[in-house]
Amino acid sequence: MASGEAPQPVDDPELERLYKDFDTAGLLPLWTQRADLMPTVPAPRALPHVWHWRDIHPLAVRSGELVPVGRGGERRAIALANPGLPGLPYTTPTLWTAVQYLGPREVAPAHRHAQGAFRFILEGEGVWTLVNGDPVAMHRGDLLLTPGYAWHEHHNTADAPMVWLDGLDIPLVAQLDAGFFEFGPDEISDRSTPERSRAERLWGHPGLRPLAATGRQDPPNSPLAAYRWAHTDAALTAQLELEDEGHAATVEPGHAGIRFTNPATGRDALPTLRTEMHRLRPGAATARRRTVGSQVWQVFTGTGSVELADRRFEVGPGDLVAVPSWCPLRWHADTGLDLFTFNDAQVYEGLNLARTATDEEGTA
Amino acid sequence: MASGEAPQPVDDPELERLYKDFDTAGLLPLWTQRADLMPTVPAPRALPHVWHWRDIHPLAVRSGELVPVGRGGERRAIALANPGLPGLPYTTPTLWTAVQYLGPREVAPAHRHAQGAFRFILEGEGVWTLVNGDPVAMHRGDLLLTPGYAWHEHHNTADAPMVWLDGLDIPLVAQLDAGFFEFGPDEISDRSTPERSRAERLWGHPGLRPLAATGRQDPPNSPLAAYRWAHTDAALTAQLELEDEGHAATVEPGHAGIRFTNPATGRDALPTLRTEMHRLRPGAATARRRTVGSQVWQVFTGTGSVELADRRFEVGPGDLVAVPSWCPLRWHADTGLDLFTFNDAQVYEGLNLARTATDEEGTA
Amino acid sequence: MASGEAPQPVDDPELERLYKDFDTAGLLPLWTQRADLMPTVPAPRALPHVWHWRDIHPLAVRSGELVPVGRGGERRAIALANPGLPGLPYTTPTLWTAVQYLGPREVAPAHRHAQGAFRFILEGEGVWTLVNGDPVAMHRGDLLLTPGYAWHEHHNTADAPMVWLDGLDIPLVAQLDAGFFEFGPDEISDRSTPERSRAERLWGHPGLRPLAATGRQDPPNSPLAAYRWAHTDAALTAQLELEDEGHAATVEPGHAGIRFTNPATGRDALPTLRTEMHRLRPGAATARRRTVGSQVWQVFTGTGSVELADRRFEVGPGDLVAVPSWCPLRWHADTGLDLFTFNDAQVYEGLNLARTATDEEGTA
Amino acid sequence: MASGEAPQPVDDPELERLYKDFDTAGLLPLWTQRADLMPTVPAPRALPHVWHWRDIHPLAVRSGELVPVGRGGERRAIALANPGLPGLPYTTPTLWTAVQYLGPREVAPAHRHAQGAFRFILEGEGVWTLVNGDPVAMHRGDLLLTPGYAWHEHHNTADAPMVWLDGLDIPLVAQLDAGFFEFGPDEISDRSTPERSRAERLWGHPGLRPLAATGRQDPPNSPLAAYRWAHTDAALTAQLELEDEGHAATVEPGHAGIRFTNPATGRDALPTLRTEMHRLRPGAATARRRTVGSQVWQVFTGTGSVELADRRFEVGPGDLVAVPSWCPLRWHADTGLDLFTFNDAQVYEGLNLARTATDEEGTA
Structure with missing residues (x-):
């Protein structure tokens, strides 16, 4: 977006002085940039773009060999960076997308954040994601939720790597300056590997609502951890x-x-x-x-x-x-x-x- | 409720004349019946009551032998009449409950009404209820819905009778004078006997909403015909x-x-x-x-x-x-x-x- | 409504015995009364009716002369009884309507109830209604609210009577068996006579919501005591x-x-x-x-x-x-x-x- | 925000090659920038800032002398540019704020846009804003709304200038790429100068809703054009x-x-x-x-x-x-x-x- 462009050069010295004084005072006139600020139809900087799996996947594998997973970096997640938003790891102005790769027996430690997230599973078997301590199995084609402020951690019980898609609202939350982040314990809180999470056992029955969850405010996030x-x-x-x-x-x-x-x-x-x-x-x-x-x-x-x-x-x-x-x-x-x-x-x-x-x- | 009771007898002839004039004018004073009209806690006429299956079931069977199902009476449904509401077929002031009995090969023809209804299946196999033309199988323990204004009809494909519980809001709708009723064709519109209704095939997946049903107003009645x-x-x-x-x-x-x-x-x-x-x-x-x-x-x-x-x-x-x-x-x-x-x-x-x-x- | 009518007389002795056994068991068959229970269009017992003020008003005045206002009867309110609902003081199956008459200097003591109420003022000046202790002036043409469970009391500061229309949901709440009623003190809690109630001072500004009332659940009843x-x-x-x-x-x-x-x-x-x-x-x-x-x-x-x-x-x-x-x-x-x-x-x-x-x- | 910063320099040549290949593939790793992307508490680039009226007002007056109002620039509005968001005319990441100055007899022609706007009047008298053709008078202390997609135009009927605050959601809508903009006629559609707008005459009565506006979907924007x-x-x-x-x-x-x-x-x-x-x-x-x-x-x-x-x-x-x-x-x-x-x-x-x-x- 050209909205930040400087006022057009002007010949009138009085006008020139006015624009300088605007600048000094922390002001910017609308009339020189109205068209950029308010386009007739949306004029996104983000570009339509395609990333091919044949390019991404080998890089994920190489990351698995070269980069450890651990506290600080937190996740071996490789983000799709829109070419129209250079330098930013944003797939679009509101959506963050990454391919996450968890090697055999690896652990991604617990944290939580205001940002909402899901995982869509692409490949592999044997990882459990704990959501607020509830172990959720991950299989190809499943969608898992880790809503805003939910503690979450991943651990791979298998001898093969696993790959999934991470989707988060990081760019939206960044633009809104609404992000909070907190580290949890380094150790996985529960290494059990149930086939069905407690969330699914409670909520995974079509049209049946647990009575224990009635009479309270409706939850803004789905209580069903996995689809x-x-x-x-x-x-x-x-x-x-x-x-x-x-x-x-x-x-x-x-x-x-x-x-x-x-x-x-x-x-x-x-x-x-x-x-x-x-x-x-x-x-x-x-x-x-x-x-x-x-x-x-x-x-x-x-x-x-x-x-x-x-x-x-x-x-x-x-x-x-x-x-x-x-x-x-x-x-x-x-x-x-x-x-x-x-x-x-x-x-x-x-x-x-x-x-x-x-x-x-x-x-x- | 004694709310309709006559004003207390009075000795004062002027007051007596006043009460008579009230009556002539279509008026009733509050002060003589306030306590009945506005009790300190709910004072239902309906009584707590238990009906035993050992009493109901034989009568349902006898009805099956003596009373045909057909147009007019519409359903072989036997209502639980609260002893506190004499003469009324109401289980409570808002709820109508009946045991419905459909004999071998019998048909209960299509109709629809403002009243909402469900069926909770008690006994038998082989009946299909069509809801707006969608055949819904009935099995013991299932709950079926026939929401207000939905066409519905039942037919028994088996050689044994089937028994279920009908629940409707008939007394509420009667009190509110909100009932409409319409007869449909005498013949069953579709004799197919699918194991899953179209409603279940569309809506019976936990947390998954058909995209074809988004972007419209939310339906007041559940689109999932059977639980x-x-x-x-x-x-x-x-x-x-x-x-x-x-x-x-x-x-x-x-x-x-x-x-x-x-x-x-x-x-x-x-x-x-x-x-x-x-x-x-x-x-x-x-x-x-x-x-x-x-x-x-x-x-x-x-x-x-x-x-x-x-x-x-x-x-x-x-x-x-x-x-x-x-x-x-x-x-x-x-x-x-x-x-x-x-x-x-x-x-x-x-x-x-x-x-x-x-x-x-x-x-x- | 004829829904309570007895099953049609029948010649078949077996059927007759069945109907008797139904009666003994607290059951009523649908098929003999379906048409009454579920009419094709609403068939209200209540009748369209007109009450003329020339008939009502003199009776209200005579009541003021003959009947005291006080604890027990609570209000000198004369209800419009629909001729289709004999013996009941109901204007319609859900609405109770009365003309209330409060003589010079009279007091109608505090009570509260589950039933919601309004007053629409017809005649006079000088009565204040206290709603949860907030004195609300009453003038011709005003609408006052006394929502469910709000304490309310009336007192006439003038030397002339005042007449208003009371509307309540008494029949609906009676049918639903949802009524609770509680007496308050016999004495008026506050005899001040402000022109504007506190409710109006807080809420009576078009489109302006007090910040002190944000962030809580929306109130089901209007907080604006008077229109x-x-x-x-x-x-x-x-x-x-x-x-x-x-x-x-x-x-x-x-x-x-x-x-x-x-x-x-x-x-x-x-x-x-x-x-x-x-x-x-x-x-x-x-x-x-x-x-x-x-x-x-x-x-x-x-x-x-x-x-x-x-x-x-x-x-x-x-x-x-x-x-x-x-x-x-x-x-x-x-x-x-x-x-x-x-x-x-x-x-x-x-x-x-x-x-x-x-x-x-x-x-x- | 440092979220776009390049991965840390690394000594490992294999890792260096991986990061280069990421770049070629349009990918960015999370682990090198996680802390910037997901701060522990909000870390806005925008700074707390104060603009003094003694600085702004003279510049508004000088703009009135030097810059015409007209088609293209559309409005003589001077935006408050947050010093933490250099080059952008944004007061915060979501809010655009400007001082608008309309000289004697000037006209700001009709346009409309997806962005929502209000005017808060600071100084002067005699301007009317037309909102979808409804003339709304502007006085000091009033708040006027021009919701998203509403046509709006301003004209000054007085011989003195008028100054108001413009607030819009321009930065939010820009970030969301949701902006649409359309020019209207150059001429004011209605030069009448009523004291109350039609919107106020319909909606400006506390708690009273026009019946003509019931039964439709609730309007997302307030229909009351002025407070x-x-x-x-x-x-x-x-x-x-x-x-x-x-x-x-x-x-x-x-x-x-x-x-x-x-x-x-x-x-x-x-x-x-x-x-x-x-x-x-x-x-x-x-x-x-x-x-x-x-x-x-x-x-x-x-x-x-x-x-x-x-x-x-x-x-x-x-x-x-x-x-x-x-x-x-x-x-x-x-x-x-x-x-x-x-x-x-x-x-x-x-x-x-x-x-x-x-x-x-x-x-x-």
């Missing part, structure tokens, strides 16, 4: 089958989708991060859509292509896509495509800033 | 196991419970009827509680006793209990007890009329 | 002037209206009673509307007529009208008409039972 | 008087305050900007408070001092103060102090990021 791939897959499968049977169930033809929600409220699982899973049939394509707010997408399985404004990228498993605000986006599936995505849409909804548009097919 | 016993049982079992492991999960020691909720909002499954399932360990007892609003309970499995004010009743499977407003209630389990219950508590919560009290053990 | 006629009148006047100037401001042509709301939430002033003031220009008429739920209207000033289903009544100042659920209603103004009304609509909205219809002009 | 000083002053005066009489009415002793709210919902007048007016008695001081989120304060009348972290500034009429997130803030009144303030607190509340702390007196 298992088996459920996600079944939900997407059912939508496409229902479509085949002639019933309204999909977002658009050939396009199934679910949102991860807080079972206590039906709203988003986390207050700052919307998380969803989408499935496209082979050959299907989405409408071309623009949305205010930014998005990150990851191909979970399958191959296809993604249109970002006027460019088109071939993508396959593990590839990651950053979509800035108001950038036209369209997905095409070659094989069936399973897509994980997260975004900040509910931030805009709460502020009455949400806006979307669907382009006619074939138009810009 | 299966397997899930309910698992949720209750988990709570008691978590209690054994030392975690907060139960309502009180030895007492697990879940509420059936609308997955789109986290609120009650139906706007006028709260539905819950409770489980008491062998030997456990609940606190002695009073609540504004009335309740119906049914023993699903197990034996024990229920205290209603100053009386205690032995109860077993199928027995039904009406609890009027503010009546002290306490459950004791001999064997483990599984209890289904429904009430109108959220009506009071919305009107700021909710109130509860827990008695100290041993006190009245 | 003054000067404001109500100005708001209605402005709507008609805006209409004259060509702007959308009225309910329909010639029909202005305001709702009394809780300034902390924008919702109804009381959770169980909706209160509104309407103004019709001379010659104007409303559409013919049906609404689920019942209403009471009072002519504040002016003359005109009211259509209730297929009858039409001439009405003038002070006349009161009961409108049962789903009864078509239409107002016609001869002179300009100012109409106060209260109803229970938000009860239905919260329970998803609300429904309205506007008839085409000229049709039934 | 008049007379009301604000009366509300603050009443709180201090109530305090004198022994009643709870103030924020803390000697400190009155009101929040400008949406009368349709009771929530903040604008979804992104909280606006309040505070009054301190002579000699009073506030507690020392930290809040997550940033604030701007302006002295409306009176003199006193403001503590910002460990510095204290003397302030008088017109002086402006920027308070970054989590910066301790304390006000001291010499004379009575009237303070206008706006902030972004409800943004944090909606995202579950709000947090405040009150320091013990005398401690840091």
Whole structure:
């Protein structure tokens, strides 16, 4: 954004003096920079961008060999840095995305922070994440939550590494200067390895709310620590089958989708991060859509292509896509495509800033 | 309630004339009936009452032999009539409860109404309820919803009868003069017998919301047509196991419970009827509680006793209990007890009329 | 309602025995009374009715001469008893309406109750109502609130009587068995006579919320104890002037209206009673509307007529009208008409039972 | 923020190569910058700062002489640029604040934008702001709203200039890439000069909601275009008087305050900007408070001092103060102090990021 640019050079010496005096007084005139400050449509500095798994994964492996995990750095997480935001480890202006790599038997010690986080599991088996002391198993395709201020720690019980996607609201919280951070103990608080977390045992029954959790204020974060791939897959499968049977169930033809929600409220699982899973049939394509707010997408399985404004990228498993605000986006599936995505849409909804548009097919 | 009683006889002839003139003018003075109109604590006409399954069930069977199901009467449903509300088929002033019996191969034809309803399945197999054309299988222990204005019809595909509990808000809707009723076709609209309804296929995944159902107004009624016993049982079992492991999960020691909720909002499954399932360990007892609003309970499995004010009743499977407003209630389990219950508590919560009290053990 | 009627006489002795056995067991079959229990459209027992001020007022004056006000009877309030609900002092199945008369220097002592109440002032000057100890002046045209559980007491400082309309949710709370009642001290707690209550001084500034009242839960009842006629009148006047100037401001042509709301939430002033003031220009008429739920209207000033289903009544100042659920209603103004009304609509909205219809002009 | 700093220089050539490969791949490791990305408490770049009216006002006057108002620059608004955010015209990371100066007979033409705005009037008379075509008079002490997407234009009917404070959410909307902007006609759409806007005539009656505006979705922005000083002053005066009489009415002793709210919902007048007016008695001081989120304060009348972290500034009429997130803030009144303030607190509340702390007196 050019909003910080200096006032235009002027010939009038009085005006020149005025601008100097503004500067001295800590003031900046609107009239010289109005167009930059208030563009006619969103003009993000962030760029549409694709990161390929074939580039990321080997670097994650090399990090595992070269960089220890431990107190201070806290996590072996490699962030996707948007090329339009140079020097910043931000995937978009509000979303931080990283690939986290935990080697065999490694431990990432407990901490907590105001920032909300999720993990979407890409590869491996045998890591448990403890959320406020509750051990949560991690399997490929699962979504795990570590909401703001929840203590969390990871430990790998296996002899193989594990890799997952980390999504956080770090840039949003940084912009808002709302971050708090606290270290926990260095040792894992509980090394038990239950298949189901206590959170799931309490909250993981469709439509059934524990009575012990009624009568209190609704929790802003989902109490359900994990959303298992088996459920996600079944939900997407059912939508496409229902479509085949002639019933309204999909977002658009050939396009199934679910949102991860807080079972206590039906709203988003986390207050700052919307998380969803989408499935496209082979050959299907989405409408071309623009949305205010930014998005990150990851191909979970399958191959296809993604249109970002006027460019088109071939993508396959593990590839990651950053979509800035108001950038036209369209997905095409070659094989069936399973897509994980997260975004900040509910931030805009709460502020009455949400806006979307669907382009006619074939138009810009 | 004596609120309708005539003004006290008076000796003063002027006062007598005044009261007569009131009557002629369609007026009634407050001062002669204030105490009845506004009691110091709720003074329900409805009485605490127990209906035993051993009495109800044979009558249901006899009805099956003597009374056909069909258009007009609509359902072979036998209502529990509170002895404090003589002549009215109301279990409490707001709740209608009936045992419905559908014989082999019988059909209960489609209708719809403003009144909200659920079915809690007690016995048998092989009936499908269609809710707005969606066939929903019925199994023992399941809870099915037929929300206000939803078309619904039942048909028995089996050679054995089936029995379930019907709960409706008929008395509340009658008092509010809010009832509408409409007949549908006489023929079942769809005789297919899928194991899972479309509603469950779309909504029955814990915490996963179909994207096709986002962006619209939240539905006041749960879109999840059925809550299966397997899930309910698992949720209750988990709570008691978590209690054994030392975690907060139960309502009180030895007492697990879940509420059936609308997955789109986290609120009650139906706007006028709260539905819950409770489980008491062998030997456990609940606190002695009073609540504004009335309740119906049914023993699903197990034996024990229920205290209603100053009386205690032995109860077993199928027995039904009406609890009027503010009546002290306490459950004791001999064997483990599984209890289904429904009430109108959220009506009071919305009107700021909710109130509860827990008695100290041993006190009245 | 005929819902309590006995099963039809039957010839079949087995069936007869079945019905007897039902009766013994505390059961009632649905099939013999379904049509009464679940009518196709609301079939209220309450009747549309008009009470004329010329009949009520003299009786209120005579009551003032003959009946003392004091502890026990509590208030010299004369209730409008719907002729369709014989013996009950209910204006509709949910609304209690009374004319209250407080003689010179009289005191109505403090009490409180679960029932919510308002006062709409018809005649006189010089009474203060204390609401939780806050003295609130009463003037013609004002609306005063005494929400559920608020202590309230009245005292007349003048040498003339005062008359107002009392509206309460007594029938609703009775049906729900939710009433609690408590006596307060016999003596007025504060005899000061400020022109503005503390509630108004804190909350009576349009759009301005006291900071001391932020950060807590929103109050279910309006904290603004009084809505003054000067404001109500100005708001209605402005709507008609805006209409004259060509702007959308009225309910329909010639029909202005305001709702009394809780300034902390924008919702109804009381959770169980909706209160509104309407103004019709001379010659104007409303559409013919049906609404689920019942209403009471009072002519504040002016003359005109009211259509209730297929009858039409001439009405003038002070006349009161009961409108049962789903009864078509239409107002016609001869002179300009100012109409106060209260109803229970938000009860239905919260329970998803609300429904309205506007008839085409000229049709039934 | 140092979050973008390069990884620490390393000796290990393999590690060095890894970091280079990260850079090539568009990746940045967390472990080298975790402490900057996730500080233990908020570490805003924005600085606490005071701008004095004696510096600003002459520059506004000189701008009036040198710079025309017109299409393109749009407004003669001089923004307060936080010294910690060099080159950016942002008072805090979320709030844009400017002094706007409109000369005699000048016109600022119509435009609209996603950004929400208010005007707080400091000096002069005779300007009307049209909001969606509704002319709203501006007087000293008034607060005017021009919500997101509302067309707005200003014209000065007087022979003297007028000065007001502009507050917008420009930095927040810029960070979120949610800005849209549209030019309107160059000519003022309506040159009438009514004393009360149509918005005030409809909505400016305490607790009275126009019936024409019920039954629709609640408006996210306040429909009340102006909050008049007379009301604000009366509300603050009443709180201090109530305090004198022994009643709870103030924020803390000697400190009155009101929040400008949406009368349709009771929530903040604008979804992104909280606006309040505070009054301190002579000699009073506030507690020392930290809040997550940033604030701007302006002295409306009176003199006193403001503590910002460990510095204290003397302030008088017109002086402006920027308070970054989590910066301790304390006000001291010499004379009575009237303070206008706006902030972004409800943004944090909606995202579950709000947090405040009150320091013990005398401690840091």
